[in-house]
Amino acid sequence: MMFRIARSRNGGSITHYDLYKVDTKKGMTVLDALFQIQDAMDSSLSFRYSCRGAVCGSCSMLINKEPRLACRTQVADVKDTDMKLKPFAAISESPSGWKQDAEILIEPLPNMPILKDLIVDMTRFYDALESMKLWADSDDDDSPRTQSPDERKKIERYVNCILCALCYGSCPVNAEKEEYVGPAALAKAWRFHEDSRSSNPVRHAKAANQPEGAPLCDLIMNCVKVCPKGVAPGGAIRKLKKN
Amino acid sequence: MTISSFEHDILIVGAGLSGLRVAIELSEKFDVAILTKVHPLRSHSVAAQGGINASLGEDDSWESHAFDTVKGSDYLADQDVVEILAKEAPRAVIENERWGTAFSRTDDGKIAQRPFGGAAFPRTCYASDRTGHNLLHTTFEQTLKRGIKFYNEWFVTSLVKDGESICGLTALDIATGAVHGFAAKAVVLATGGFGRVYGHSTNALINTGDGCALALRAGAPLKDMEFIQFHPTCLFGSSILMTEGARGEGGHLINAEGKRFMDKYAPEKMELAPRDIVARAIRTEVLEGRGFEDEYVHLDLTHLGKEKIMERLPGIREICIHFAGVDPIDEPIPIQPAQHYSMGGIHTDKYGVTPVSGLFAVGENACMSVHGANRLGGNSLLETLVFGRVVGQTVAEYTASAKAPDSGYVGQSAFEMREYLQTLLFHEGGDSPASIRETMGQTMDVLVGVYRKSDALEAALKLIRELKDRFKNVSVGRSDDKFNYALIRTLELENMLELAEVITMGALMRRESRGAHWRLDYPDRDDDNFLKHSLFTKVDDFIKTEFIDVNLGMFEVKERTY
Numbered sequence: 001m002m003f004r005i006a007r008s009r010n011g012g013s014i015t016h017y018d019l020y021k022v023d024t025k026k027g028m029t030v031l032d033a034l035f036q037i038q039d040a041m042d043s044s045l046s047f048r049y050s051c052r053g054a055v056c057g058s059c060s061m062l063i064n065k066e067p068r069l070a071c072r073t074q075v076a077d078v079k080d081t082d083m084k085l086k087p088f089a090a091i092s093e094s095p096s097g098w099k100q101d102a103e104i105l106i107e108p109l110p111n112m113p114i115l116k117d118l119i120v121d122m123t124r125f126y127d128a129l130e131s132m133k134l135w136a137d138s139d140d141d142d143s144p145r146t147q148s149p150d151e152r153k154k155i156e157r158y159v160n161c162i163l164c165a166l167c168y169g170s171c172p173v174n175a176e177k178e179e180y181v182g183p184a185a186l187a188k189a190w191r192f193h194e195d196s197r198s199s200n201p202v203r204h205a206k207a208a209n210q211p212e213g214a215p216l217c218d219l220i221m222n223c224v225k226v227c228p229k230g231v232a233p234g235g236a237i238r239k240l241k242k243n
Numbered sequence: 244m245t246i247s248s249f250e251h252d253i254l255i256v257g258a259g260l261s262g263l264r265v266a267i268e269l270s271e272k273f274d275v276a277i278l279t280k281v282h283p284l285r286s287h288s289v290a291a292q293g294g295i296n297a298s299l300g301e302d303d304s305w306e307s308h309a310f311d312t313v314k315g316s317d318y319l320a321d322q323d324v325v326e327i328l329a330k331e332a333p334r335a336v337i338e339n340e341r342w343g344t345a346f347s348r349t350d351d352g353k354i355a356q357r358p359f360g361g362a363a364f365p366r367t368c369y370a371s372d373r374t375g376h377n378l379l380h381t382t383f384e385q386t387l388k389r390g391i392k393f394y395n396e397w398f399v400t401s402l403v404k405d406g407e408s409i410c411g412l413t414a415l416d417i418a419t420g421a422v423h424g425f426a427a428k429a430v431v432l433a434t435g436g437f438g439r440v441y442g443h444s445t446n447a448l449i450n451t452g453d454g455c456a457l458a459l460r461a462g463a464p465l466k467d468m469e470f471i472q473f474h475p476t477c478l479f480g481s482s483i484l485m486t487e488g489a490r491g492e493g494g495h496l497i498n499a500e501g502k503r504f505m506d507k508y509a510p511e512k513m514e515l516a517p518r519d520i521v522a523r524a525i526r527t528e529v530l531e532g533r534g535f536e537d538e539y540v541h542l543d544l545t546h547l548g549k550e551k552i553m554e555r556l557p558g559i560r561e562i563c564i565h566f567a568g569v570d571p572i573d574e575p576i577p578i579q580p581a582q583h584y585s586m587g588g589i590h591t592d593k594y595g596v597t598p599v600s601g602l603f604a605v606g607e608n609a610c611m612s613v614h615g616a617n618r619l620g621g622n623s624l625l626e627t628l629v630f631g632r633v634v635g636q637t638v639a640e641y642t643a644s645a646k647a648p649d650s651g652y653v654g655q656s657a658f659e660m661r662e663y664l665q666t667l668l669f670h671e672g673g674d675s676p677a678s679i680r681e682t683m684g685q686t687m688d689v690l691v692g693v694y695r696k697s698d699a700l701e702a703a704l705k706l707i708r709e710l711k712d713r714f715k716n717v718s719v720g721r722s723d724d725k726f727n728y729a730l731i732r733t734l735e736l737e738n739m740l741e742l743a744e745v746i747t748m749g750a751l752m753r754r755e756s757r758g759a760h761w762r763l764d765y766p767d768r769d770d771d772n773f774l775k776h777s778l779f780t781k782v783d784d785f786i787k788t789e790f791i792d793v794n795l796g797m798f799e800v801k802e803r804t805y
Contacts, residue, residue: 009723027480027566039677043720043729050285051447053483053562055376058285072565115418116726126282135384136343144299144337146352152345159345159370159377163284195343 001075003033004098005045006107011115014107017095018042024075030106031059031070034118047118054228057164061118062107064100065091067166067226078104083225088172109169124178125165128185132207136192137200151196158191158236160229167223167233173216180216183223183233189213190236193243205243214240248424248650248657251276251392252642254412255431256399256454258283260375260624261606262433263382264631266391269639276392278399278414278425280449280731283383287435287447288627291375292486292558294367295628296621297332299354303364305329306797312622313798315361315517316615317758318774319467322796324593324611328622328629335628336368344381346370347555357491357555359620361517361805365491367621372486372558378624398731399453400664402430402461402602403656409461409601410648413660417731420724422661424653428645429601429638432458432589433631436607440739440746441582441692442684445477445484449735454608456738458589459745463597464780466610467587468742469749472618472759473693474583475521479539481566482581485559487620489544490514492555496525497541497575498533504540512805519617519759520805522580526693529579541575548572580693584623586614586759587749590778595634601645605634612776615793616758668730673716676733683710683736683743691747696763700751707743714740745779745786752788753777770800 001024006014020041022033031052038045050056052071059070066083079101085091090110098105112120128134167183168174174182189208193201208214214237221234251274255262258279269275279286298308309329313320340346340354347355347369359367370377386393396417403411403424411426437452438444459465475496476485490496496514498504508524509516516524525540534540544552544559549572552560556571563569563576588610595603595611606627613626690703719733755769756762775790 009725011725029566038729038732039675044722044727046726046728048281048285050281050449051287051290052481053290053447054565055290055373055558056281056285056287056447058281074565116723119726122282129384130387133388135388136341136381138342138385138388142334142337142341144340144354147345147348148352149348149350151352152348155345156371159380160373162289162376163380192343195345197343 002103003037004103004105007117008114009116011113013114017097019103028075029071030063030073030075030078030104033075034070046116055162057162060109060164060166060169062091062109062169064105065094067109067170069164069166069228072228075104085170085222085225086172086220088175090175109165111169111171111174122165125168125182125184128181129188132181132185132189133203134185134188134192136198137203139199145197147196154194155191157231158187161187161231162229164228166226166228170222170226172220172222173218177216179212181213183237186214186217186240187231187233187236190240205240208240209243217241248426248654250426250648250650252427253429253431253638254278254425254427255433256412257286257433257435258393259286259288259433259435259606260379260382260627261631262431263386264628265431265433265605265635265638266386267389268632268635270389270391272639273642276394278394278397280396280398280417282395283393284380286379287450288375288379288624290447290484291624292372292484293359293488293491294357294369294374294621295336295378295624296359296362296366296619297336297368297625298329298364298366299333299336299368300356300364300366303366305332307363308332308366310798311362312613312619314803315617315619317617317768317803318800319612319615319757319776319793321593321612321794322798323794324613327593327633328613328625331629332625335625335632339378339381339628342381342385344370344377357488358515359491360487360515360521361512361619367491369488372488372556375624398734399457400660400734401656402457403653404461405649405652407600409599411653413653413657417726420727422657422664424650424657426648426650426653428642428648429603431634431638432602432604432608433606434608436585437739437742438582438585440683440687440743442681442688443482444582445474445482446582451735451739452585452608452742453735453738454604455588456741458597458602458604459741459779459781461599461602462781463599463602464590464778465587465745466590466776466778467612467749468745468779469753469760469777470586470616470758471582471746472518472584472586473522473580475518475525475580476542476578477581477583478562478567479577479579483562483566484583485542485576485578486556487518489542489556489559492551493547495543497543498528499535499540500533504528504533509805516805517617517619522693523761525580535577539577539579542578543575544571545573545575584618586610586612586616586618594637595630596637601641603634603638605630616760664730667733668719670716670718673718674713676717676719676729676736679710679714679717680736683707683740687743691750694761694763695750697751700747704744704747704751707740707747711740711744748786748788749777749779774800
């Protein structure tokens with residue numbers, strides 16, 4: 001299988017694409033293929049990785065124009081999928097020369113500055129966690145609290161977020177508006193708002209409804225389609241907008 | 244060009260649960276910084292599935308938890324350390340609950356607990372089968388709240404001493420490729436395990452034992468390195484973990500004859516015997532011809548029903564579907580044992596103090612020893628949170644009276660490290676890191692695995708020493724300074740080769756079978772000679788080995804049956 005991979009030695013923008021011939025075998029993931037390239041063909045190829053089991057959220061990238069975790073994407077399945085995303089430039093414009101039926105195209109996750117090859121600068125994505133104070137307000141009490149299974153169920157899908165930023169990279173609003181905090185941060189704010197144990201749920205809803213937050217979302221729902229964990233940030237944002 | 248040095252009171256290496264918990268303990272009173280080679284949320288703690296033990300139940304007690312831990316350890320755990328673990332467990336769990344972790348709940352709203360291997364009570368608190376994910380994200384949120392300083396994507400290249408004491412470290416900024424010195428009064432190593440020494444491991448690809456290798460080179464001893472936990476149930480092919488919780492919820496192990504086989508190995512506990520026993524049972528079934536394709540057995544959850552699987556084991560189901568094309572609701576899961584946990588590590592006392600002044604260690608890269616020869620499931624997440632706090636308190640005491648570091652030492656060391664890396668990068672014509680890494684992994688899998696014997700271990704040691712020689716001329720390959728992961732992975736390989744040698748030496752010199760260390764040529768436990776910790780210290784280019792006593796105490800050493 002041929003891999004066409006976006007390259008950027010000095011960051012900023014994609015300068016060219018390199019082609020590699022990867023020996024594939026059953027069960028091989030895109031991440032496995034990238035390691036084969038780095039190990040045996042081109043030691044200069046840079047990409048992030050860690051768990052290889054779809055729980056750490058490191059290896060988010062654009063695979064055949066769809067934002068995906070490289071470790072969870074089987075090479076054999078890449079061609080057959082279609083997330084039916086609402087298009088924007090980074091996912092709708094194909095590089096010249098890409099032979100779609102014969103090559104897997106790998107590019108950095110959109111909507112964040114490229115640092116090198118497939119590595120993007122996630123500072124803005126992470127900064128929202130701090131600027132919106134996305135944590136529980138703790139107190140000095142050290143007694144255990146109760147929460148019913150149903151109350152927990154209300155937040156479960158949101159606590160499953162691994163902060164991989166695929167939603168951020170898939171969002172047409174993030175593509176245009178740098179200031180938009182993005183779907184993951186808003187889903188996390190809703191998680192704290194909805195937590196029956198929260199001492200100050202209003203704080204999180206307020207943080208989410210700041211001008212750079214939920215009001216910028218156009219409910220396009222690409223975030224729901226790309227989420228590898230079923231978090232469905234768009235659903236949380238819809239509720240935030242009504243809140 | 245001058246390259247700046249950095250200075251903090253305390254440096255923590257690693258941002259998994261242990262490192263974060265230490266930082267939280269210290270952040271109020273000290274200038275503390277965490278260096279981590281990946282963003283904190285990408286640390287391997289995130290992958291822990293099944294749960295965290297605490298004797299919260301009315302009928303349960305810390306003594307019972309301690310007893311199960313000591314028995315599980317095959318009596319090699321230091322009992323004074325186990326006492327702290329078991330006593331502090333409820334506090335650690337409740338603290339994280341109050342920080343926001345969404346633990347699974349009983350109908351009356353209490354933290355739910357499930358049965359786990361080797362435990363007398365259902366003592367394992369869990370957040371679905373994503374307990375590590377929940378604890379790590381929650382604990383990370385609390386470090387953000389406290390404004391803790393992170394150096395994300397920095398790879399620590401050496402520890403620096405001013406004579407006898409640690410006075411800082413050198414680290415490579417992965418984004419730029421520049422090496423900087425960091426001066427500090429104290430350094431805490433919290434880099435996790437070294438599973439990637441093995442070819443087949445459940446561990447994240449980043450688990451390369453960097454902290455253990457740094458400590459060894461700085462003159463701190465490693466302890467009990469031969470005790471490697473092989474998790475019985477890992478997805479065939481990718482070795483991704485299938486939590487013990489799957490058996491805790493009632494999953495069965497089935498051989499190719501369609502039979503549950505654990506009755507032969509642990510008639511009482513069956514599938515919920517401790518991991519070492521279940522891993523050996525599976526290997527034996529396969530070796531004796533009762534495996535599928537001579538490779539694996541089945542973990543069968545189909546009788547649990549869709550609802551229970553969806554509620555208690557959704558993450559397992561997702562992994563099976565995406566990585567093996569199997570839906571455990573309909574079909575059994577193909578599994579085999581793989582390396583999972585490192586019981587050994589940097590030799591410390593129960594407060595995380597190493598013999599090198601100013602150097603501390605905590606979590607999987609430390610060996611206090613709380614797990615002895617075999618760790619019980621649910622005790623590793625617990626270790627990080629309990630001892631993160633304990634070690635933080637110890638470091639606070641040390642730092643309060645420590646002298647300010649002389650940044651001259653780290654500056655000089657950074658200069659030397661830049662020269663070393665330059666030389667390394669200029670090598671041409673040597674072996675590729677990948678070829679050395681692959682041979683190392685295969686050697687450890689085959690010759691230093693679940694079952695060990697003298698001639699295989701001798702062969703392994705010879706091979707590993709050859710690999711260490713070949714590494715001296717390793718060719719990293721051409722790359723750029725920025726994000727040079729080929730270089731990072733080569734430095735990780737250098738660390739792992741050091742550890743592979745020590746693990747194998749330990750396995751050779753321990754001529755008995757205890758816990759996870761099983762010698763076919765010495766199949767009995769030998770308390771007269773080996774109820775002792777092994778210790779490994781680097782002296783010049785050699786490894787000095789010795790045995791030291793185990794801290795026994797409230798529990799009498801007995802035969803271990805389940």
